[in-house]
Amino acid sequence: MSEDERHRSDLLYTLMDTYIKNDVLSVQESIVNHVEYTIARSRYHFDDFEAYQATAYSTRDRLIESWNDTQQYFHDQDPKRVYYLSMEFLVGRSLLNALYNLNLKGLYREALEQLGYNLEIIKERERDAALGNGGLGRLASCFLDSMATENLPAWGYGLRYQYGMFRQTIQDGFQRENPDYWLTLGNPWEIERPNVTYPVSFYGHVSAREEDGRQIFVWNPAEQVDAVAYDNPIPGYRTANTINLRLWSAKPSREFDLESFNSGDYVASILEKQNAESISSVLYPDDRTYKGKELRLKQQHFFVSATLQDILRRYTAQHGSLENFSDKVALQLNDTHPTIGIAELMRLLMDVYKWGWTASWEATTKVFSFTNHTVLPEALEQWPVELLQELLPRHMQIIYDINWRFLQELRAKFGNDQAREYRMSIIQEGDEKMVRMAHLALVASHTVNGVAEIHSELIKQTIFEDFYEMYPKKFQNKTNGVTPRRWLAFCNPPLRNLINETLGTDAWISRLDLLEGLKSHADDGEFQSRWVEVKQLAKAKLAAKIKELCGVEVSTDALFDVQVKRIHEYKRQVLNILGIIHRYDQIRNMSEEEKADVVPRVCIIGGKAAPGYELAKRIIKLISAVSQRVNNDPAVGDLLKVVFIPDYNVSLAEVIVPGSELSQHISTAGTEASGTSNMKFAMNGCLIIGTMDGANVEIAEEIGDDNIFIFGALAHEVPKLRTERADLKVDDRFAHVVRLISSGEFGYADFFTPIVDAVQGSDYYLVANDFPAYLRAQDAVDRTYKNSSIWTRMSIMSVAGCGKFSSDRTIRQYATEIWGVEPCERPRPPNAPEGY
Ligand code: AZC
Numbered sequence: 001m002s003e004d005e006r007h008r009s010d011l012l013y014t015l016m017d018t019y020i021k022n023d024v025l026s027v028q029e030s031i032v033n034h035v036e037y038t039i040a041r042s043r044y045h046f047d048d049f050e051a052y053q054a055t056a057y058s059t060r061d062r063l064i065e066s067w068n069d070t071q072q073y074f075h076d077q078d079p080k081r082v083y084y085l086s087m088e089f090l091v092g093r094s095l096l097n098a099l100y101n102l103n104l105k106g107l108y109r110e111a112l113e114q115l116g117y118n119l120e121i122i123k124e125r126e127r128d129a130a131l132g133n134g135g136l137g138r139l140a141s142c143f144l145d146s147m148a149t150e151n152l153p154a155w156g157y158g159l160r161y162q163y164g165m166f167r168q169t170i171q172d173g174f175q176r177e178n179p180d181y182w183l184t185l186g187n188p189w190e191i192e193r194p195n196v197t198y199p200v201s202f203y204g205h206v207s208a209r210e211e212d213g214r215q216i217f218v219w220n221p222a223e224q225v226d227a228v229a230y231d232n233p234i235p236g237y238r239t240a241n242t243i244n245l246r247l248w249s250a251k252p253s254r255e256f257d258l259e260s261f262n263s264g265d266y267v268a269s270i271l272e273k274q275n276a277e278s279i280s281s282v283l284y285p286d287d288r289t290y291k292g293k294e295l296r297l298k299q300q301h302f303f304v305s306a307t308l309q310d311i312l313r314r315y316t317a318q319h320g321s322l323e324n325f326s327d328k329v330a331l332q333l334n335d336t337h338p339t340i341g342i343a344e345l346m347r348l349l350m351d352v353y354k355w356g357w358t359a360s361w362e363a364t365t366k367v368f369s370f371t372n373h374t375v376l377p378e379a380l381e382q383w384p385v386e387l388l389q390e391l392l393p394r395h396m397q398i399i400y401d402i403n404w405r406f407l408q409e410l411r412a413k414f415g416n417d418q419a420r421e422y423r424m425s426i427i428q429e430g431d432e433k434m435v436r437m438a439h440l441a442l443v444a445s446h447t448v449n450g451v452a453e454i455h456s457e458l459i460k461q462t463i464f465e466d467f468y469e470m471y472p473k474k475f476q477n478k479t480n481g482v483t484p485r486r487w488l489a490f491c492n493p494p495l496r497n498l499i500n501e502t503l504g505t506d507a508w509i510s511r512l513d514l515l516e517g518l519k520s521h522a523d524d525g526e527f528q529s530r531w532v533e534v535k536q537l538a539k540a541k542l543a544a545k546i547k548e549l550c551g552v553e554v555s556t557d558a559l560f561d562v563q564v565k566r567i568h569e570y571k572r573q574v575l576n577i578l579g580i581i582h583r584y585d586q587i588r589n590m591s592e593e594e595k596a597d598v599v600p601r602v603c604i605i606g607g608k609a610a611p612g613y614e615l616a617k618r619i620i621k622l623i624s625a626v627s628q629r630v631n632n633d634p635a636v637g638d639l640l641k642v643v644f645i646p647d648y649n650v651s652l653a654e655v656i657v658p659g660s661e662l663s664q665h666i667s668t669a670g671t672e673a674s675g676t677s678n679m680k681f682a683m684n685g686c687l688i689i690g691t692m693d694g695a696n697v698e699i700a701e702e703i704g705d706d707n708i709f710i711f712g713a714l715a716h717e718v719p720k721l722r723t724e725r726a727d728l729k730v731d732d733r734f735a736h737v738v739r740l741i742s743s744g745e746f747g748y749a750d751f752f753t754p755i756v757d758a759v760q761g762s763d764y765y766l767v768a769n770d771f772p773a774y775l776r777a778q779d780a781v782d783r784t785y786k787n788s789s790i791w792t793r794m795s796i797m798s799v800a801g802c803g804k805f806s807s808d809r810t811i812r813q814y815a816t817e818i819w820g821v822e823p824c825e826r827p828r829p830p831n832a833p834e835g836y
Contacts, residue, residue: 013829020061020062020065022104022107023107024107024110024111024114027058027104027107027108027111028111028114028115030058030061031051031054031055031058031111031112031115032054032115033058034053034054034055034057034058035050035051035054038053038054038057039053039054039057048117048121048122048125049122049125049185051112051115051117051122052095052122052123052125052126053185053186053188055095055108055112055119055122056094056095056126056188056189057188058108059095059098059099059102059104059108060188060189060191060233062102062104063098063102063233063235063242064191064233066102066233066235066240066241066242067231067233067242067243067244069240069826069829070240070241070242070243070826071244073824073826074153074824075318077153077824078318078328079153079328079821079822079824080153080327080328080329080330080819080820080821080822081153081154081155081328081329081330081821082147082152082153082154082155082329082330082331082332082815082819082821083154083155083156083157083307083311083329083330083331083332084140084143084144084147084154084155084156084157084332084334085157085158085303085304085307085331085332085333085334085338085341086136086137086140086156086157086158086334086335086337086338087158087159087299087300087303087334087335087337087338088131088132088133088136088137088140088158088283088334088337089129089131089132089137089140089141089144089156089158089245089247090129090130090131090132090133090134090137090138090140090141090165090650091128091129091130091131091132091141091232091245091650092128092129092130092141092486092649092650092651092654093123093126093127093128093129093650093651094126094129094189095123095126096119096123096490097145097485097486097490098235100237100485100489100490101148101149101235101236101237101238101485102235103238105119127182127185128164128182128649128650128651129164129182129187129189130164130165130180130182130283130649130650131158131159131160131161131164131165131247131283132164132165132283133165133283133285133286133287133566134287134565134566135287135373135565135566135674135675135676135677136287136334136335136373138482138650138676139334139373139451139480139676139807140156140158140334142481142482142483142486142487142676142807143156143807143810143811144156144234144243144245145234145236145237145483145485145486145807146481146483146806146807146808146810146811147234147243147811148234148235148236148237148239148241148242148243149236149237149238149239149241149483149485149510149808150236150808150811150812150815150823151236151239151241151823151824151825151826152243152811152815152821152822152823152824153821153824154243154821155243155244155245155246156234156243156244156245156246157245157246157247157248157303157307157310158245158246158247158248158303159247159248159249159280159283159299159302159303160190160230160247160248160249160280161280161281161282161283162181162183162249162277162280162281162282163179163180163181163182163281163282163283164180164182164283165180165283165285165608165649166178166179166180166285166608166611167179167180167647168608168646168647168648169646169647170620170624170644170646173620173621173624173625173628174617174620174621174624175608175609175617175620175621177285177611189232189233190230190231190232190247191230191231191232191233192228192229192230193228193229193230193231194228196228196229196310197226197227197228197229197251197254198226198227198305198306198309198310198313199224199225199226199227199253199255200224200225200226200227200250200301200302200305200306201219201221201223201224201305202221202222202223202224202225202298202301202391202392203221203222203223203390203391203393204219204220204221204222204223204393205219205220205393206218206219206220206393206394206397207220211354214356216351216354217350217351217394217397218351219347219351219393219394224253224255225250225251225252225253225276225279225302226250226251226252226253226254226276227248227249227250227251227302227305227306228248228249228250228251229246229247229248229306229310230246230247230248230249231244231245231246231247232244232245232246232247233245237485237509237510238510239825239826240825240826240827240828240829241824241825241826246307246310248280248302248303248306248307249277249280250276250277250278250279250280250281250302251276251277252273252274252276252277253273253276278295279295279298279299279302280299280302284296284299285608285610285611286610286612286613287566287610288374288376288378288379288568288610289378289379289610289612289613290378290379290380290381290382292382292383292384292387294387294391297340297383297387297388297391297392298391300337300338300339300340301340301344301391301392301395303338304338304340304341304344305341305344307338307341308341308344308345308348309348311329311331312325312348312353315328315329322349322353322355325363325367326362326363326366326367327366329367330367330369330818330819330820330821331345331367331368331369332369332370332371332814332818332819333368333369333370333371333441333445334371334373335371335372335373336370336372336380336381336437336438336440336441337381339370339381339437339438339440339441340392340395340437341368342364342368342402342440342441342444343392343395343398343399343402343440344395345360345363345364345367345368346360346361346364346398346402347394347395347398349363349364350398351394357401361402361405364444365444365445365446366446368441368444368445368446369445369446369447369448369449369818369819370441370442370445370447370448370449371448371449371450371451371478372438372448372449372450372451372455372459372463372464372673373451373673373674374673375455375458375459375462375463375670375671375673376570376671377463380436380437380438380463381437381438382428382434382435382436382437383434383435383437384432384433384434384435385427385432385433385434385435386432386433388435396435399426399427399435399440400427402426402440402443402444403425403426403427406424406425406426406443407421407425410424410470413470414470420466423466424439424466424467424470425439426439426440426443438463438464439467442464442467442471442474445474446474447474447475447476447818448464448467448474448475448476449475449476449477449478449818450476450477450478450673451477451478451479451480451673451674451695452477452479452480452673452674452675452694452695452697452698453477453479453697453698454670454692454693454694454697454715455477455673455674455694456475456476456477456478457477458670458715459475460475476817476818478810478813478814478817478818479674479695479698479804479805479810480674480675480676480679480695480805480807480810481676481679481804481805481806481807481808481809481810481811482676482679482680482683482805482806482807483806483807483808484508484509484510484512484683484806484808485509486654487654487657487679487680487683487684488509488680488683488684489506489509490654491654491655491657491658491684492534492538492657492658492684494533494534494537494538495534495538495658495684495685495799496509498530498531498534499515499518499799502517502518502521502527503515503517503518510808511808512802512803512804512805512806512808512809513803513804514803515799515800515801515802515803516800516801516803517800518796518799518800519796519797519800519801521796522793522796522797522800523793525789527796528788528789528792528793528796531685531792531795531796532788532792534685535659535661535685535795536556538658538659538684539556539560539659539661540556540659541655541658541659542560542604542655542656542658542659542660543555543556543659545645545652545655545656545659546602546604546643546645549645549646550643550644550645550646552627552631552641552643554602554641554643555600555602555638557600558599558600558601558602558638558641559599559600559601559602559661559662559781559782559785560601560602560604560659560660560661560662561601561602561603561604561660561661561662561663561664561781562603562604562605562656562660562662562663562664562681562686563576563604563605563606563607563663563664563666564604564605564606564607564645564648564652564653564656564663564677565607565648565675565677566607566608566609566610567607567608567609567613567616567617567619567620568613568616569615569616569758569764569765570667570668570671570672570765571666571667571671571672572666572667572668572765572767572770573605573607573619573623574619574622574755574758574759574765574767575666575767575770575771575774576603576605576664576666577605577619577622577623577626578734578737578738578759578767578771579771579774579775579778580603580626580630580640580642581626581737581740581741582733582736582737582775583601583640583778584626584629584630584633584636584640585736585737585740587635587636587639587640588633588635588636595639598639598782599782599785599786600638600639600640601639601640601641602641602642602643603640603641603642603643604643604645604656604660605623605642605643605644605645606644606645606646606648606652606656607648608647608648614754615754615755615758618751618752618754618755619755620644621748621751621752622741622746622748622752622755623642623644624644625746625747625748625752626642626746627641627642627643627644628746629745629746630642631643653677653680657677657680657681657684657686658684660681660684660686661686661687661785661791661795662686662687662688662689662709662781663677663678663681663686663687663688663689664688664689664690665677665678665688665689665690665691665693665694665696666689666690666691666712666770666774667691667693667694668691668693668712668713668718668765668766668770669691669692669693669712669713669714669715669717669718670693670715670718671693671765672693672694672696673694674694674695675693675694675695675696676695678690678694678695678696678699679695679699679802679805682699682703682798682799682801682802682805683798683799683802683805684799685795685796685798685799686795686798687707687708687709687781687791687794687795687798688708688709688798689708689709689711689777689778689781690708690709690710690711691710691711691712691713691770692710692712692714692715693715695805696708696710698804699801699802699805702801702802702803702804702805703797703798703800703801703802704797704801706794706797707794707797707798707801708794708798709777709780709781710777711770711773711774711776711777712766712770712773712774713766713769713770713773718766721766721769722762722764722766725762725763725766725768725769726761726762728768728769730760730768731768731771731772733771733772733775734768734771734772738756738759738760741755741756742756
């Protein structure tokens with residue numbers, strides 16, 4: 001560095017240093033500056049929402065600084081990078097999370113307080129970023145938090161939907177869907193990058209020509225849109241690293257098809273171009289059923305094409321060429337949604353970078369790995385060949401070529417086995433030929449993983465059995481995890497403080513196995529009473545929320561029993577509601593003396609049904625109908641209350657999870673791949689009633705069988721039970737509660753018929769079968785709850801045993817066992833204030 005350069009660099013450093021300082025006055029200056037100059041309100045008059053906006057911008061300034069320096073550091077160190085490709089990120093709110101991660105929460109609270117604003121109040125003004133459906137999208141967001149915290153050189157890539165997950169309202173007990181136009185009032189967390197734009201092509205035809213003795217294919221697309229990058233900084237917890245979530249938004253192409261404007265109909269041309277934006281406009285709200293919608297495939301291609309162009313462009317900008325690309329880049333496919341990226345990378349390498357097939361295939365198979373999130377066959381994406389052919393003709397060619405080579409490999413290994421070829425081919429033959437995206441992902445990825453031990457075993461025996469036989473070494477397990485920052489430390493401050501005090505450190509927040517230290521306190525009476533106090537505080541918050549959202553007054557002396565998740569037959573909200581009806585029926589027939597012995601309960605249910613999933617919507621109506629009846633029956637009083645919380649989302653979960661005492665994870669064994677809310681509840685001292693399914697199995701193993709209420713058929717028993725179901729006797733209590741529904745006890749008898757039929761007929765999800773065991777488990781819950789000391793001990797042991805379920809652990813395993821990437825921690829600059 002020359003003298004001049006050094007002088008300039010010192011000056012620049014000092015300038016930033018004076019701007020972003022960690023004292024109350026500087027924070028206030030920064031907030032008020034943003035009020036005046038960014039949102040252009042008067043510093044003398046700004047309301048809570050404007051205070052939120054300005055605080056968010058002020059926080060963002062710090063994130064940008066850290067983002068810039070982290071990216072520069074990654075650039076200089078040049079480690080192997082990982083890119084997490086996901087169509088969904090269920091982010092939730094960002095303000096508190098960022099302030100906590102930067103260790104600036106106290107400072108901002110004080111700065112705001114002196115200005116006359118309350119951080120706890122203004123943070124509520126932030127809209128959730130709901131760019132995901134449920135488990136899969138929330139997992140992606142937990143992973144980003146952990147990748148940043150573990151200092152991995154990682155980025156997330158996704159779509160910037162203008163309409164996120166629909167907002168659910170309940171009218172007269174029925175679900176209504178309302179658009180979530182979350183960007184209406186702006187999004188202070190994102191940074192638009194108009195200069196980072198890529199063209200994405202669709203339709204048209206493919207031509208071929210000779211070039212240097214080689215055949216080169218040229219795709220002549222008929223439609224093009226631009227993908228514009230929006231960067232969302234993701235700060236790590238107490239590290240100087242801030243990573244990036246880059247989301248793409250569709251804009252009309254700047255260059256393509258300019259001639260059409262000269263054809264005379266100028267206005268029509270503009271309007272047509274405007275359609276481009278619809279590609280990234282809406283998140284599909286079905287989480288597990290695949291519908292062959294052209295727009296969805298367009299979204300997928302739009303997303304991966306922009307992402308891969310960006311990754312290749314940034315790589316070549318730094319390295320001068322694509323040399324060593326596959327040693328220095330890992331690409332994770334979050335489910336099959338980004339799988340068309342396999343064909344797109346092949347296309348880019350062959351047609352744009354002029355690599356041959358062999359080199360392109362070698363690189364492609366070295367970079368991709370794939371996660372499966374469900375065994376439900378209806379979620380396995382398949383696209384009609386005809387649709388793919390029309391929309392992405394070059395990709396279809398490439399997929400045929402991949403399949404041709406794959407079938408050769410298959411024959412080489414297994415000889416001429418037509419049945420096997422038929423089952424495994426990437427192309428499904430039949431009336432309508434289909435492309436099986438999971439098969440494409442399995443063939444091209446070096447690794448495929450399930451999301452909990454039982455799930456990773458099941459995919460080897462069921463949906464991917466043939467592929468397991470062919471590529472046994474590709475199969476791995478990565479048990480899910482959740483970020484202990486959002487899901488314990490930040491959403492439950494009283495519990496955090498108690499744990500800090502007890503362990504004498506807050507190091508557990510990034511090393512969750514340290515929670516084990518709580519075990520030795522589990523029997524300590526004094527500690528137990530403080531534990532109970534903490535839970536009561538969280539219950540009071542939840543009770544207030546219930547009052548606000550449902551208008552129902554609930555007693556915090558009752559047991560808070562919760563099931564919140566997407567509404568789905570396999571998750572068996574029906575089992576829960578049938579159990580509630582049974583409880584109701586018992587209570588209303590009790591003598592006063594018997595009633596004195598009942599443990600009062602508040603049953604809390606929440607979750608969205610996919611708009612096209614009729615039966616799930618009927619289940620919501622049934623829950624509402626039962627709650628109407630129960631909550632207004634004077635014979636029941638406070639012994640039982642039932643509430644359906646509308647619009648379950650990340651922010652609500654942050655109130656519900658800490659305030660729960662019992663949570664239900666009662667899917668038919670073998671159907672819930674993992675579940676992640678089970679981990680969040682257990683981490684907050686809420687006991688689980690559940691089946692031996694998904695991560696419940698590992699939770700029971702970690703916290704001990706005595707500290708969880710397990711019931712029901714086991715996964716390996718399920719197939720046989722399904723075939724026998726029709727001949728098995730039905731429990732009398734089951735028959736009785738079902739009759740109550742069909743006889744009109746809760747009204748709408750006809751409307752509920754499909755629900756009744758589903759559990760009475762083939763009962764695919766074994767509700768009738770598991771009902772008696774479920775009631776026994778619920779009895780055990782009641783008995784245990786009466787002994788506060790035993791219950792509290794179990795609650796402490798749950799938290800103490802949750803170390804494994806941090807997404808930090810999951811991410812470290814992905815990093816070492818799948819991606820081959822290592823931490824790259826940016827050193828804090830000398831004299832940098834904390835949070836820099
Ligand atoms: C979910 C699984 O249903 C859930 O069990 C798991 O915990 C979560 O993924 C994260 O791995 N799956 C989905 O949300 N969606 C699909 C298509 O599987």
